[in-house]
Each structure stands twice: as C-alpha cells, then as structure tokens.
Amino acid sequence: MHEYGKAIGDCEWALKVRSVCCSVVRSSVCVQLSVWRWRANGSGNMFRGRCLKFLSTLCKIPFLTQCSAKCIKAYFLMGKAHLALKHYDESRQCYQKLLQLDPQKESLFKDCMNEVNLEEKRMQEEDRAMKAFQSGKHAALSINDLLQKLNRPDQNILYYTGGIHVLTGAVKECTEQTLFRTNNGFSIINDNEVIRRGFCAERKSTAEVDLCVSLLSLWQAVCAGNEENQRLLLTHPDVNAQLSELLCSGVLEIQKETLALIALYSDNENGRRLLVRHQDLSRWLQILVMFVNSTDARASSAMSILSDLIQEEKFKAQCRLTFSTSVLPLFTQLLASAKLVDQAALSRCIGITGNLCADAAIRVQMAECNECWQACLQLVDGCADVDTPKYRECVFAVLGLMMNLLLESNSIIQCLAVDITGRCMSLLRDQDGRTVTRATGVLSRILAASSLAVEEAVKGGVVKKMIKFLKAGGQTTSSYAIKTVSICTRSSRQAQEEVVKSDKKFGVLLKLLDSENEMIVGNAAFCLGQCLVVPGAATSLLNSNIVMALLKHAGGDAARTSVQENAAIALGKLCVAEPRHIFQLRELNGMAILNSSMKYVHSS
Incomplete structure (x- = not known):
C-alpha cells in the first residue's frame, strides 16, 4: 500500500486510498465515488487534478481484486x-465481472451499465456540440446569444416571455439541447427572479400564464429525448415543487403543456425512474x-x-x-358517473386501476370497499341504457377489474x-365475445x-351455457367455463345432472382431459368425478377411453398435484359406480394406481 501512496505523491491521498481499499474488505457499504467526481467538477484545477490522480491509482491497485477472489465490491x-x-469500456468490464461473480446482482448491474451508457452519451453530445459551436454554425451560436439576452436581470416579464419563445424555436436538435445545457441555460432561466416569480405564482396574471406556458414549451424542447437535460430539470427545486401544482392549475393551457412535459419522462425507463425518485407520485x-x-x-x-x-x-x-x-x-365516483365522463379515458383508467391491483395491499383496499363494488355493478347495469362501443369498453374493463378483486375473499364479496x-x-347473452369471456371469468371466481x-346460477342455466362454451373451444373461455362447472358440480x-344431460357420454370433458393446460385438465377430472355419482353416468363410458385418459393423469407427473389427485379420485369413483371398468384397468396394469387412489375417494 505504501508504494501506491507514493505514486500519488501526497501522504493525505495515500491514506485516502488505503481507507477506500480497506473498506472494500470490511465494510458492507459501497464507496460512492460519484461524490469525488462531483467535487472534482465543482472545484479548482489543483483539487481536480489530485482527485483524478487518486481515481487513476485506484483503478490500478491489484489489492482491490487480490483481497478476495470474489470481491464484487472491488x-x-x-x-x-x-x-x-x-x-x-473498462467500467463496463468491471460491472460485467461483478455480474459473473454474483448473478443475483443483475439489478445493480443494469443500473451501473445504464449510468455508464448515459455518461458516455452525455460526453459524446457535449463533444459534438462544442465542435458545432467552434465551427461557427449559426444554430449553435444563436443558442448562446439568446441565453445571454435572457441573462439580463430585472427586465419586463414580457421581455422574458418573448425571449423564451424565440429560444424554444431555436432548439431543434440534440446539439442545441446540449448547448443550452453547457451554456448554463438551466441556471439562467430558473435562477432569474422575474421568471421564478411568474412560474411559482399561485394566482397567475395573464402575463404570468403566458410566461409559464412558454417556459413549459421550452422545457419540452430541451428535454425531448435528452436524459441529462431531463435529470437537470427535474432535480431543480422550483421545477420539482411546481409540477404537481401546475397539474392542478385551473388554466387549461398550463395543464396541457405540463402533461406534455411529464409525458416526455413517463414514456422511457430513465424518465420514469426520475419521476419516481423525485416526485410524490401518490398525489x-x-x-x-x-x-x-x-x-x-x-x-x-x-x-x-x-x-x-404503472x-x-x-x-x-x-x-x-x-x-x-x-x-x-374519486375512482368510485367516476365509476358511478360513467355515463357523464369521457368513457374512452374511463375504460383506460379502470384498466390501469386493475393493473394496480397486482399490488396485494391496494387490491385488499379495493376489495373491502363496498361502495366500489356497488359502483362496478351500477356501471354494468348501465349497458342496458347506453349501448355504445365506448361504454362497452368500460364494461369490459370493469369486468377485468372485478376478476382481479375476486382474488381476495371477504364478507363484502360474500354478501x-x-x-x-x-x-x-x-x-352471457352479450354479442361481444370478449365481454362474454370476462363475465365467465368473474363467474369462475365469484361462485366459490x-x-x-x-344455486342462483344453476337455476339460471349456467351449466348448459358453460357446456356450450366448452364445445365452441377457446383456451381462455374454456379455462373459465370448466372451472365454473366444477364449482357448480361440487x-x-x-x-x-345437467352436465350428464348436456354433455352426452362426457364427450366434452373427455376432450378437455387431453388439453395441454393443467388447470383445465384438473378441473375436467374433478367435474367428471363429481358427475359419476349420477345413475347411469359411469355405464355410459364403458366403450370409451376414459380409463386410459384418467390413468395417464393419475400416474403422471403434472406440476399441479391436483391434476393427479382429481384424476385418481375420478378413476376410483368410476370403478365404484361401474365395476366393469376394472377389467380395462387390469389390462392396462393400473390396479396399483387404483388402490392408491382409493384414499382420495374415501376422503372426498
């Protein structure tokens, strides 16, 4: 370590190197060298030079990797x-080695690689912008000139509004965006007291509204597709604090431009991360x-x-x-007033809320809200009066939401x-097949x-309808339909009796036993086992391949153990109800499986 300290030429820096290296071994906290970089960029040349020497030496110290063969911190x-x-490239190689040593650090690896890519992109942009400026290109020079004019203090608000408008028109490509940044555009604009007062004013005058709209348009121009500019803008205290206020503004144009600016962030991963990190998105x-x-x-x-x-x-x-x-x-109120709001937006809002329900905590909150359930039912009832494509999309979306909420079980759902x-x-009588499928999906969850x-569903003819859907086929609908029938027959x-009557010789159920979907197979076997108690049902299967089909699943290796259990139960019930099936079972050497399945029969 002493030799590397001499390489730096400063005892103080040698101690720092030693301290950092040792922390790799004994500390669980990774050293954040970004702090050094920030200090280097913001301080004098002498301090910066010493920092660079420190970093350069740090990169070359064998101790970092020799201290442990798998030292990912190094x-x-x-x-x-x-x-x-x-x-x-060297930085990427270090992170790739880190991932090789510990594949579970993939998230850290992606973040680090993203940081490298963004930094390299930033430097390349600034190099190109500098060359454009030095070559005297008009577009490049105009950015600097306009910023200098806007840098004049204590001008009339209209002066700044006009200047910002002209500057916005001059920012057409990445080069101009970069020159705006490197010529201190963010500081010139955001630190100007007149602009700042107008931008942050609670009750804006007409002139302040015009300034705010122009400023939002400028931010869009300088931030479109430019990650570094997006970061600098969003981390500015005034902008960070004002975005939510601007969204709540009573001025239509301000709201439109604010939404357009936020959309620049939300449509890419880096932008979304900035929003999540710096904004209160719950509000x-x-x-x-x-x-x-x-x-x-x-x-x-x-x-x-x-x-x-989302x-x-x-x-x-x-x-x-x-x-x-x-x-x-608020969401419940929107559902209840579905006929009065923008139904295209409402259907999307319902879908988004349904996706939010993937979070168990949010799903529980919604599932326990009686008013929300009532509003969902009210929206479904409305389709009898409002038969338009947009309203139908709302019904389709709310059925999906209800399916998600029915993953929970509580007293409100039971009531x-x-x-x-x-x-x-x-x-189920709807002309839209998508709506029918989702209605079937809701039934497959609510009936349990x-x-x-x-009882009400069976009286309403649900079994006959489900058998009809099963005959028509369709993977998703079949999955919901057979589960619905299984719940009813249980x-x-x-x-x-209706299954036996509607599905002659169990042709539909036998076909489902050949499905590649284990959930469908398991429910079909369960349903079959339940229906074999009906007199004559087992006898009707004497000349079928039912024994072979059930035997295959009972002795199979399905990932879902319920498939094996349900098939074994059905096989046992089949032989109990009609002993002649045992002859075929013996021919197929399946008696051992039957004997093992009897424990399921007695417990079912």
Whole structure:
C-alpha cells in the first residue's frame, strides 16, 4: 500500500486510498465515488487534478481484486473509478465481472451499465456540440446569444416571455439541447427572479400564464429525448415543487403543456425512474385520475402517463399509502358517473386501476370497499341504457377489474356474490365475445364465495351455457367455463345432472382431459368425478377411453398435484359406480394406481 501512496505523491491521498481499499474488505457499504467526481467538477484545477490522480491509482491497485477472489465490491469500486476517468469500456468490464461473480446482482448491474451508457452519451453530445459551436454554425451560436439576452436581470416579464419563445424555436436538435445545457441555460432561466416569480405564482396574471406556458414549451424542447437535460430539470427545486401544482392549475393551457412535459419522462425507463425518485407520485395518481372528468385531450394524455408509470413497482409502492383515502373515493365516483365522463379515458383508467391491483395491499383496499363494488355493478347495469362501443369498453374493463378483486375473499364479496352472479349471467347473452369471456371469468371466481350464488346460477342455466362454451373451444373461455362447472358440480346435484344431460357420454370433458393446460385438465377430472355419482353416468363410458385418459393423469407427473389427485379420485369413483371398468384397468396394469387412489375417494 505504501508504494501506491507514493505514486500519488501526497501522504493525505495515500491514506485516502488505503481507507477506500480497506473498506472494500470490511465494510458492507459501497464507496460512492460519484461524490469525488462531483467535487472534482465543482472545484479548482489543483483539487481536480489530485482527485483524478487518486481515481487513476485506484483503478490500478491489484489489492482491490487480490483481497478476495470474489470481491464484487472491488469491481464495483473500480467500475466507478473508471467511469469518473471516462474509461467507459473498462467500467463496463468491471460491472460485467461483478455480474459473473454474483448473478443475483443483475439489478445493480443494469443500473451501473445504464449510468455508464448515459455518461458516455452525455460526453459524446457535449463533444459534438462544442465542435458545432467552434465551427461557427449559426444554430449553435444563436443558442448562446439568446441565453445571454435572457441573462439580463430585472427586465419586463414580457421581455422574458418573448425571449423564451424565440429560444424554444431555436432548439431543434440534440446539439442545441446540449448547448443550452453547457451554456448554463438551466441556471439562467430558473435562477432569474422575474421568471421564478411568474412560474411559482399561485394566482397567475395573464402575463404570468403566458410566461409559464412558454417556459413549459421550452422545457419540452430541451428535454425531448435528452436524459441529462431531463435529470437537470427535474432535480431543480422550483421545477420539482411546481409540477404537481401546475397539474392542478385551473388554466387549461398550463395543464396541457405540463402533461406534455411529464409525458416526455413517463414514456422511457430513465424518465420514469426520475419521476419516481423525485416526485410524490401518490398525489399524482389522484390528480391524473381526476382528468377523466375532462372532455378534451387532457384526459387521454393523463391516462397515457398513468399507463407508463404503472410499469414501475416503486410507483405502486408509493400509491398504496394513500390509495384508500385519496384515490379510491374519486375512482368510485367516476365509476358511478360513467355515463357523464369521457368513457374512452374511463375504460383506460379502470384498466390501469386493475393493473394496480397486482399490488396485494391496494387490491385488499379495493376489495373491502363496498361502495366500489356497488359502483362496478351500477356501471354494468348501465349497458342496458347506453349501448355504445365506448361504454362497452368500460364494461369490459370493469369486468377485468372485478376478476382481479375476486382474488381476495371477504364478507363484502360474500354478501354481494348473488348480485354479481346475476349481472354476469345477463352478460352471457352479450354479442361481444370478449365481454362474454370476462363475465365467465368473474363467474369462475365469484361462485366459490357463496352457495346461494351457485344455486342462483344453476337455476339460471349456467351449466348448459358453460357446456356450450366448452364445445365452441377457446383456451381462455374454456379455462373459465370448466372451472365454473366444477364449482357448480361440487355442491349441486342439479348441476351434476345437467352436465350428464348436456354433455352426452362426457364427450366434452373427455376432450378437455387431453388439453395441454393443467388447470383445465384438473378441473375436467374433478367435474367428471363429481358427475359419476349420477345413475347411469359411469355405464355410459364403458366403450370409451376414459380409463386410459384418467390413468395417464393419475400416474403422471403434472406440476399441479391436483391434476393427479382429481384424476385418481375420478378413476376410483368410476370403478365404484361401474365395476366393469376394472377389467380395462387390469389390462392396462393400473390396479396399483387404483388402490392408491382409493384414499382420495374415501376422503372426498
């Protein structure tokens, strides 16, 4: 270590190197060399030079990797050091080695590689911009000239508004965006007191509104496709604090331009991460959902932003904290007034909320809200009066939401099971196949919550309808339909008899046993086992391949053990109800499987 300290030429720096190296071994906290880089960029040349020497030496110290054959912190540290020295390929190699040593660090690896890529892109952009400026290109020179004019203090607000408007028109490509940044454009604009007062004013005058709209247009121009500019803008305190306020502005043009600016961030992963890191998006969810009440393009823009943000798990985590108190009442109100709002935006909003339900905490909050369930049913009822494509999309979306909520089980769902079942039964006659499929999906989940719901569904002819759907085929519909029939036959003798009557010689169920979908196979075997108690059902299968089909699954290696158990139970019941099936079972050497299956028969 002493030799490397001499290489730096300063005892103090030698101690720093030694301290950093030792921390690789004994500390669980990775050294953040970005701090050194920031200090180097912001200080004098002498300090910067010493920092660079420190980093350069750090990159070359064998001790970092010799201290442990699998010291991922060492490679992380060297990757940071190489990045600070603009050794991009070497930095990537360090991070790749880190991933090889510990594949579970893939998330860290992606973040580090993204940092390298963005930094390299930033430097390349600045090199090109500098060359354009030095070559005297008019577009490049004009950016600097316009910024110098805007840098004049204490001018009239109209002066700045006009200058910003002209500057916006001059920013056409990446070169101009970069020159705006490297010529201190963000500081010149954001630190100007007149501009700042107008931008942050709560009640804006006409001149302040014009300034704000012009400023938002400028930010769009300088940030479109430029990650570094996006970062600098969003980390500025005034902009960071004002975005949500601008979204709530009563001025239509300000809202439109703010939504357009936010969309630049939300449509790419880096931008979304910036939003999640620097904004309170739980409040944004409420604000953006409110735009469904708008009758213009703002509603669609807001839903597009939400569709993007929903991809971020951290966004969902932020939303769960205040969802039940701030968002859920608003969402319920929108469902109840579906006939009055932008239905295209509402259907998207419902779909987004359904995706939010992938978060268990949010799903529980919604599933326990009686008002939300009632609003869903009210929306479904409305399709009898409003038969338009947009309203049908809302019905389709709300059925999907209900399916997600039915992953939960609670007293409210049990109390509403009969009502939900009745709405879905009426939708089984709908002309839209997608709606029929989702209504069937809701039935496949709600019927398990209530025996009364099963009774009402069976009386309404659900078994006959499901057999009809199963005959028509279709993977998704078949999965929902066979599960629905299984639930009904589990507790209803009438349902069992209707299956025997509607599915002659169990042709449909036998076909389902050959499905590649294990869930379908398991439910088909269960349903078959339930129906074999009907007199004559087992006898009708004497000349079929039922024994071979059930034997294959009972002795198979399906990932779902329920497939084996249900097939074994059905096989046992088949032989109990009609002993002549045992002869075929013996021919297929399946007696051992039958004997093992009897324990399931006795317990079922």
